[in-house]
Amino acid sequence: MRKDSDRRMVEFLTILESASASGHVSGQILASKAGISRSAVWKHVRSLRLCGYGVESVHGLGYRLVRETTAPVPWELKKRLKTSVVGSQIVYRQVADSTQAIAVAIADKFPQADGTVVIAEEQKSGRGRMRRRWFSPPGGLWFSVLLRPKVPTKEITMLPFVAATAVRDAIVETTNLHLDLKWPNDIMVSGKKVAGILLDISAEAEVVNYAVIGIGVNANTDAKLIASRVDSSQAITSLSDELEHEVNRLELAVLILEGLERYLNLLSLRGPSAIIAEWISKSAMLGKRVTVVQNNKPVYEGVASDISGDGSLVVILDSGSKILVTSGDLRVRY
Numbered sequence: 001m002r003k004d005s006d007r008r009m010v011e012f013l014t015i016l017e018s019a020s021a022s023g024h025v026s027g028q029i030l031a032s033k034a035g036i037s038r039s040a041v042w043k044h045v046r047s048l049r050l051c052g053y054g055v056e057s058v059h060g061l062g063y064r065l066v067r068e069t070t071a072p073v074p075w076e077l078k079k080r081l082k083t084s085v086v087g088s089q090i091v092y093r094q095v096a097d098s099t100q101a102i103a104v105a106i107a108d109k110f111p112q113a114d115g116t117v118v119i120a121e122e123q124k125s126g127r128g129r130m131r132r133r134w135f136s137p138p139g140g141l142w143f144s145v146l147l148r149p150k151v152p153t154k155e156i157t158m159l160p161f162v163a164a165t166a167v168r169d170a171i172v173e174t175t176n177l178h179l180d181l182k183w184p185n186d187i188m189v190s191g192k193k194v195a196g197i198l199l200d201i202s203a204e205a206e207v208v209n210y211a212v213i214g215i216g217v218n219a220n221t222d223a224k225l226i227a228s229r230v231d232s233s234q235a236i237t238s239l240s241d242e243l244e245h246e247v248n249r250l251e252l253a254v255l256i257l258e259g260l261e262r263y264l265n266l267l268s269l270r271g272p273s274a275i276i277a278e279w280i281s282k283s284a285m286l287g288k289r290v291t292v293v294q295n296n297k298p299v300y301e302g303v304a305s306d307i308s309g310d311g312s313l314v315v316i317l318d319s320g321s322k323i324l325v326t327s328g329d330l331r332v333r334y
């Protein structure tokens with residue numbers, strides 16, 4: 001749906017919402033209140049249902065709004081978000097190839113765009129780290145945030161830590177689940193991955209042109225279905241599988257976006273050490289035995305001892321020597 005039709009639908013929603021307070025309302029009354037045709041009423045009802053609203057229709061009585069949406073639709077996000085940059089513009093698609101690709105295209109085309117959020121209900125070519133496929137069926141929370149952070153290029157490696165911490169906090173606040181952070185940027189529940197972060201950047205030696213942070217949360221998705229469709233040896237779960245009920249994706253998206261802005265501000269005010277300290281305080285990984293996997297092969301084994309100032313993982317090998325790992329996956333023995 002695009003801007004103009006969104007605006008008309010939201011106007012119709014406001015009318016339907018207030019009319020529903022006293023029961024069902026006929027298509028004819030709705031049409032005259034909104035100044036539209038009866039068939040336009042029907043089209044709006046259909047679009048609202050597609051966006052997750054419950055609109056009851058009873059023969060002879062008319063329509064009634066019986067349930068608000070829990071989908072991350074832009075007008076509901078805008079109403080709730082208390083941010084100044086993140087979410088300044090929101091692009092929403094039922095289906096996209098990849099929100100990451102859309103956000104990168106916006107960054108290239110609009111040099112002023114900052115804080116733009118691109119959300120899709122479903123991605124056909126979702127992208128994960130290390131060129132992996134990210135299976136993104138309906139029910140998940142799939143979005144990308146375009147930022148022009150005023151941080152030195154060398155601090156850009158902090159963004160995945162910023163995002164992972166924001167996602168973790170938001171999930172804990174909405175679900176009360178016990179979450180863990182796994183280097184470099186996985187969000188875990190009971191040793192299984194529930195969300196991941198992807199970073200695309202365009203930067204020069206001194207300045208960052210833009211960064212696009214991609215966030216994928218297996219919210220109301222079937223983890224078994226996802227696991228059967230991804231090329232990863234990692235165990236996968238979803239919030240709905242863990243909780244045995246669905247989560248409110250709208251509420252979750254608001255909290256993630258607000259957390260993102262909060263931790264970005266922390267990064268620019270207090271620098272990388274403050275972000276790393278936040279991340280470490282929410283991770284149970286340090287002090288544990290780990291295997292570092294690169295190109296699907298285990299390359300180092302040792303104890304994860306710290307996160308360095310640039311976000312690398314410090315591992316103490318069995319020989320006693322200390323190495324800095326800048327990329328790869330991790331298997332952690334808890």
Ligand code: BTN
Binds near residue numbers: 101128141143144186
């Ligand atoms: C990972 O491999 O852990 C990172 C996954 C990131 C997936 C998100 S979903 C929204 C955005 N669009 C994409 O194509 N990928 C990211």
